[in-house]
Amino acid sequence: MQDMLDYRVEALTAEEHAREREVHGSLTQSTRELIDAVLRATLPDGELDEIRGEIDKLSARLRSNQLPGPFGISVTPEGTVRAHGNAVVGLRNAVAPPVQVEKDSSGKAWADVTLGAAYEGPPGMVHGGVSALLLDQLCGEAASAGGSPGMTGQLTLNYRRPTPLGPIHLEAHIARVDGIKTWVEGSIADADGVTIECEGLFILPRWAREAVERSSTVPIFE
Amino acid sequence: MQDMLDYRVEALTAEEHAREREVHGSLTQSTRELIDAVLRATLPDGELDEIRGEIDKLSARLRSNQLPGPFGISVTPEGTVRAHGNAVVGLRNAVAPPVQVEKDSSGKAWADVTLGAAYEGPPGMVHGGVSALLLDQLCGEAASAGGSPGMTGQLTLNYRRPTPLGPIHLEAHIARVDGIKTWVEGSIADADGVTIECEGLFILPRWAREAVERSSTVPIFE
Numbered sequence: 001m002q003d004m005l006d007y008r009v010e011a012l013t014a015e016e017h018a019r020e021r022e023v024h025g026s027l028t029q030s031t032r033e034l035i036d037a038v039l040r041a042t043l044p045d046g047e048l049d050e051i052r053g054e055i056d057k058l059s060a061r062l063r064s065n066q067l068p069g070p071f072g073i074s075v076t077p078e079g080t081v082r083a084h085g086n087a088v089v090g091l092r093n094a095v096a097p098p099v100q101v102e103k104d105s106s107g108k109a110w111a112d113v114t115l116g117a118a119y120e121g122p123p124g125m126v127h128g129g130v131s132a133l134l135l136d137q138l139c140g141e142a143a144s145a146g147g148s149p150g151m152t153g154q155l156t157l158n159y160r161r162p163t164p165l166g167p168i169h170l171e172a173h174i175a176r177v178d179g180i181k182t183w184v185e186g187s188i189a190d191a192d193g194v195t196i197e198c199e200g201l202f203i204l205p206r207w208a209r210e211a212v213e214r215s216s217t218v219p220i221f222e
Numbered sequence: 223m224q225d226m227l228d229y230r231v232e233a234l235t236a237e238e239h240a241r242e243r244e245v246h247g248s249l250t251q252s253t254r255e256l257i258d259a260v261l262r263a264t265l266p267d268g269e270l271d272e273i274r275g276e277i278d279k280l281s282a283r284l285r286s287n288q289l290p291g292p293f294g295i296s297v298t299p300e301g302t303v304r305a306h307g308n309a310v311v312g313l314r315n316a317v318a319p320p321v322q323v324e325k326d327s328s329g330k331a332w333a334d335v336t337l338g339a340a341y342e343g344p345p346g347m348v349h350g351g352v353s354a355l356l357l358d359q360l361c362g363e364a365a366s367a368g369g370s371p372g373m374t375g376q377l378t379l380n381y382r383r384p385t386p387l388g389p390i391h392l393e394a395h396i397a398r399v400d401g402i403k404t405w406v407e408g409s410i411a412d413a414d415g416v417t418i419e420c421e422g423l424f425i426l427p428r429w430a431r432e433a434v435e436r437s438s439t440v441p442i443f444e
Contacts, residue, residue: 007345023267030277031260035316037284038253039293039307045245051280055252058273062259070339070346070387071261085261085342087349094257095317095340117292118317120307121359123229124292127309128374129358136351137343152350156378165292 007081008074017076024084024092031094032118039117088137099134099170107146107174107184109138114167126163131188131196134170139184139200142172148182150202163188163195172200180204229303230296239298246306246314253316254340261339310359321356321392329368329396329406331360336389348385353410353418356392361406361422364394370404372424385410385417394422402426 012020034055041048071085071092084092088099097119103109113134121127136155143150172186181203188196234242256277263270293307293314306314310321319341325331335356343349358377365372394408403425410418 019267023270024263027260027263027270027274027277030274030281031257033281034256034277034284035253037281037288038249038316039312039314040289040291041246041249041284041314042287042289043284045241047283048245048249051283052249052252054276054280055249055256058276059252059255059259061269061273062256062263062265065264066259067262067264069262070342072342072345085339087341087343087352090261090342092261092263093340093342094260117307118315119309120292120294120312120315121309122373123294127355127358128362128377129355130309132354132358132377132379133349133351136349136354140350151344151384152379152381154378154380155350155354156376157354157374158376159374162373 008072010074010076010082012076014078017080021091028090028092028094032097035094035118036116086137088134097134099137101138101141103141103145105145105147107142107148109142109145109170109172111138111170112167113170115165117165120165122162124165126165126168128157128159131159131163132157132198135172135186135188135196135198136200138170138172139186139198140202142174142184142186143182143200143202146174146177146182148174148177148202148204150180150182150204152200153181153203154201155198156200157196157198159196161195164190166190168195175199230294232296232298232304234298236300239302243313250312250314250316254319257316257340258338308359310356319356321359323360323363325363325367327367327369329364329370331364331367331392331394333360333392334389335392337387339387342387344384346387348387348390350379350381353381353385354379354420357394357408357410357418357420358422360392360394361408361420362424364396364406364408365404365422365424368396368399368404370396370399370424370426372402372404372426374422375403375425376423377420378422379418379420381418383417386412388412390417397421 074082084090088096090096097113099111099113101111119130169189175183175185184200186198187194296304306312312318319335321333321335323333341352391411397405397407406422408420409416
């Protein structure tokens, strides 16, 4: 099995790192806009076919020089974790809303995000599984921020009522720690209050413990 | 609250419906390719900026005539449910892999799908929350296929080991039904066996029961 804590180190200068965020971040943001525009498209078929042809040309151009596989995770010499391919927070991943997670070292994490048409389940509502996706990431980041990194072992979600598309607030905090096990509680709320609550158990696998013990810093995901 | 079972009926002929699947389906598939190409892009900054400009032009063109909001769900006169905006199965949603769910009326649902770079969590692995997203949809479809539609009330996921990116198999079946409550069990497997198991509770809200009683057919999601 690939060692998931074996992050590659990339020697980017602070300037290169900032420029990367700008160029790749805005390219990805434009792609998110395109996803929404494609989803809601009502132009005549012929024009949609033309646009598809243009999109294919851009993909071919990008594919002339690309990473051989998924982005993976790398760290800068300053310790910033570049999880740019991450499906929730990834700077280069147009599937990700992206959620910009804030956190503190007590093991709290929170975020505000607005979910559009691409995250729909029931009409006008956030897909129940999208809520699970976002909460899994947020709970994992809370565990990690509190010094107890791990992989999801169990996740239980209680859906109180539907969550409308639009602005939502996410929260998570460490509830308790017992050795290699960390329990995190999280929630999603809309303007009227909590819609979903969850509890996640995060476990540091045996093979990963040594790597974490070697690591001196709490990772800063970006 | 919006009535989630109040699907609009669109009087598409079978031919229009087929043409729609072709045009919008391939436009969305091209957009999925672009998402992957953007994620793995390594071209020089200047060229990426140019490509971003081209993407913005295509979005503007699409936005000249579009749906006012999310796609929602509609049904054809033949009873096919067009959940084209759905984040897991949506024909028009480039965020969706998409998962093509097969099912039978005993309350079983299954699917094979290949997950690429856009669904990454740990390096080379499927994001734990993406697995939750897919299983939520699959369990809901199993409940619905078995005649017990409902909304997710609770979802519990047990992660046995990491799921590598690549081909995976999803399964779900109704475990038991008690009045308005349906319990569904599901799993994800890679070539070496099960990686994640889940149990979902699906509940038909009081306000929706009458609408379902009026409905004579098991919905066919596409």
